[in-house]
Amino acid sequence: MINQIDIASFGSFQGLEWKKTVRDSGKSVKLFQRLNILYGRNYSGKTTLSRIFRALETRKLPLNYIGSSFTVTGEKGAVTDADLLTHNYDVRVYNRDFVTDNLSFLVNQEIGGVIKTFAIVGEQNKEIDDAIAAIEAKLGSVEGKAGLRFDLEAKKRERDRTKTAHSTALSGLEQKLRSHAAEKIKKNPLYRVPVYTIDHIKRDIDSTSKPGFSALTPEEQASKLTLLKQEALPDIEGTLAIILKLESLKATAEPLLSKAITPTKAIEELLKDSALQLWVKQGIGHHRDKRNTCAFCRQDLPHDIWQVLDEHFSKESGDLETALDAAIASVTDEIKSVAGLNTFTGAQFYADERTAFEASSKALSEALGVYEKDLEFLKKSLETRKNNLFQLVILKPPSHDAKEIEKHVQDINALIVTSNGKTRTLEKDKAAAIDALRLADVFEFADAITYDNEVARIATLKTGADTAGTAHTDAEKEIRDAEAEVQNLRAKQKDERKGAERVNSLLNNFFGHDGIKLEARDGADKATVKFEITRNGKAAYNLSEGECSLIAFCYFIAKLEDPESKGKELIIYIDDPISSLDGNHIFFMFSLIESLIAKPIKNADGSNAYRYKQLFISTHNLDFLKYLKRLSIPKKKLPAGEGKTKSTDDHEHFMIERNGASSNILLMPSYLKDYITEFHYLFHQIYKCKDQAAAADSHEPFFGFGNNLRKFLEAFLFFKYPYHDDRNDAFERIKKFFGEEEDTAVALINRLNNEFSHLEAVPDRGFKPVEIPEIAKVANYVLDKIYAADKVQYNALLKSIGEPERVG
Incomplete structure (x- = not known):
């Protein structure tokens, strides 16, 4: 199903942001449901909105909508204006463009317009049926837990599991690589690499894995770190030369x-004593030519x-x-x-x-x-x-x-x-040192995370994922081939004449038009069929707008049974199908939609099956809107705890309004959504005033009580007393219903009925507070009188406003 639409630019819609616009009074965002009713006046943007759905169906933008931008979000993913060729939603739209594309004769009756033919399944052929049944049995289903579709689901789970396992392992490793590259290498001023990505670290790891690479020793690392701090030195002059002598x-x-x-x-004595000899020799230098006395002993020297x-x-x-x-x-x-x-x-x-x-x-x-x-x-x-x-x-x-x-x-x-x-070569050597230190860092990191083992594991997971993916693709192809064969077999049963007969059946059964028909006639080549509108057996021209609307919508309903639509979970959008129709035809249009689209089909177990995946109906007509409130409302299951489930209504009401040049989508106000007629609304407003304490929470019904009471009694008493003697006496019906004997109460009713609903005669009344106890008293009196007069009618009125029946 489709949940919401954001429209940046499409026709009269500009800048529509669903989550900011479609909210209830509690500011909770509301989404499209299974059944969606949309109301908007003429030129508010209803048809423009339908064209977005029509673009999903035709997979192209309508003419003159170039530059549009929108996003349709649903359970099968988001679809933008650029994704129209690839989405997976099956949409069928009835709007003005559908009529133009398929029934151009109705638009241009005088210049050769045509009506496109379509076929629905014709008479059964047992041989073909048996072949289709055999293929369908082979295809099986997920629910039946057998066949190709069930096997495909298992292969899909295995594909997803292996793909997830591979993706998780790969992303885990790459996250480690990115983190180290960014935090440990890129941010390290030592390595001087302003740009260092996962690709760089992978290349460095590959370099450390090549033959010839050896990790740096602590001493080598210290030496290279020292080199990075080294500034250029002056040349050493000369060389070392040593001559040994x-x-x-x-x-x-x-x-x-x-x-x-x-x-x-x-x-x-001297020869025998070398020390003495040395002493004597040294003494000669101190005594010769200087003295004749020994400087040591003071004795005279021998001559x-x-x-x-x-x-x-x-x-x-x-x-x-x-x-x-x-x-x-x-x-x-x-x-x-x-x-x-x-x-x-x-x-x-x-x-x-x-x-x-x-x-x-x-x-x-x-x-x-x-x-x-x-x-x-x-x-x-x-x-x-x-x-x-x-x-x-x-x-x-x-x-x-x-x-x-x-x-x-x-x-x-x-x-x-x-x-x-x-x-x-210092700068070059420094660069080489930086590279060596970085590679040493990367080598240690790769070793710490067992990079080679992890790469091998991821490669194994990739092989498994590829194998599972291929198995899933092959299974999908086998199913597509089988489904194509079913389509080919069913094409042999297609009967275009049946399409025209179905349109005529709808025209006759729902609208009583047996004079106008859609005839299937042989083409000029006798091999093809063409559709032609006839009146009493002759080609019909100058059709009224109402007749064109009836034929076009019956054509649309019948076309939902063609092979391209039948059996699919369709999202159906019907845009204002009651153009130029009178009241009777509007009701019959509602009946057609209810009987053939909205009304559920009972399953064997008593549960409901619906003929649509999602249904949208838009209108500008309040009478048609009133009928649409009677459509069968789908239910959806909600968890209720302890393995149980509960159901709730699966529908919503919206309003399309236009302010100036821009259209918008809002939730439908309660006065349009909750009340079938104004009569029910007026009764509800009076009922709200029966308890004077309610004025503390909601005072609006009390301020409007006079007008509401007057209008309600006029309608209620008119149907109660369609004729009275004095037509100029509006008070006569009140006296008839409430009785002549209760003059005080009747007078009070008349006072509220007139004085509180008019300020012209008593302008000061608008400057005084509302008399709450008096209003509550009158409200209870009127309600009690209606209950006493007709309990069945009174309880029916209570039921129409969602209140429990009154007993006693």
């Missing part, structure tokens, strides 16, 4: 250490001390000592130079090269330490020989590795080249 120093020292010398006349000592310390030993001093000085210089061989620092290098440089620098320092120890040993050996010139010293082989030192030098020089090169 130990070998040349050793070549100089070895002859000195191994040269043997002897004194001219040795002093045995031949210098000759004895010169014979012991010969010129040869002096030359050796001098050579040793020179060698020691050279070795000392080399030792001093070792500390300054590596002048580079880690701060000159970029992060990655700094670590390697510091490692190589440390290794170089350790190797140079060994080299320095070899120099120290050489120096010590030279000093040992100098301190004991007459004793030879043997050198041991050096411990340092010159090749190792050279390797460290080359490594440092290579790092200098690399670091200098990084200045030119």
